[in-house]
Amino acid sequence: MNSAHCPSIIYRFERHHRLPTRKNSLWQIHEGLVRTVTWDDDGRVIVLGYWGVGSVVGYGIDQMDPYDIQPLTAVSVTSISLNSALASSYLLAHQKQTNELLGLLHCHPMDNRLLRFIIWLAQRFGVSKKHGIEVRFLLTHQEIAETLGTNRVTITRLIKQLESNGKLHWSRKRRLIPYQTFDRYGQTP
Known part of the structure; x- marks a missing residue:
């Protein structure tokens, strides 16, 4: 039986x-949003990325050990083979997002890093x-602190x-970035 004609099982x-x-x-x-993470030797979380509708995630892409995929909302997913053409077509998008996140981590000072991260989240999701x-x-x-390499008190x-x-x-209850914030930081929503 051709697997292209078989309906995929949706996991929630x-x-x-x-x-x-x-x-x-x-x-x-x-449907939904996940983050992928690993840990350092001291048990500190290292965020590898944030992924939404249409993204493909998994150990086979990130190759990190330990590795975890954590839903940040309720999610619906299907399983695809690591060797499928679909999987390889998503590698460039995965790499682009990883590079964007890495670039954010090098913004200073921390308030600028935080604001740029929040703008990035808003633009993406x-x-x-x-x-x-x-x-x-x-x-x-x-x-947020785990993503930006700081502590919760600083983020608050x-x-x-x-x-x-x-x-x-x-x-x-509300997480809104005004359009003026995008204008001031040269980012387009």
């Missing part, structure tokens, strides 16, 4: 229920609203500072 995972990592297959995301771009999923201050302080300067609105 809730936030923080890890996707199984397999050596010979990848996950294609149809946000929804246009009347006054700005809304990020519709919740990232904890700890998850910097988010409050960016809010007081009118550069963003960031709370559990």
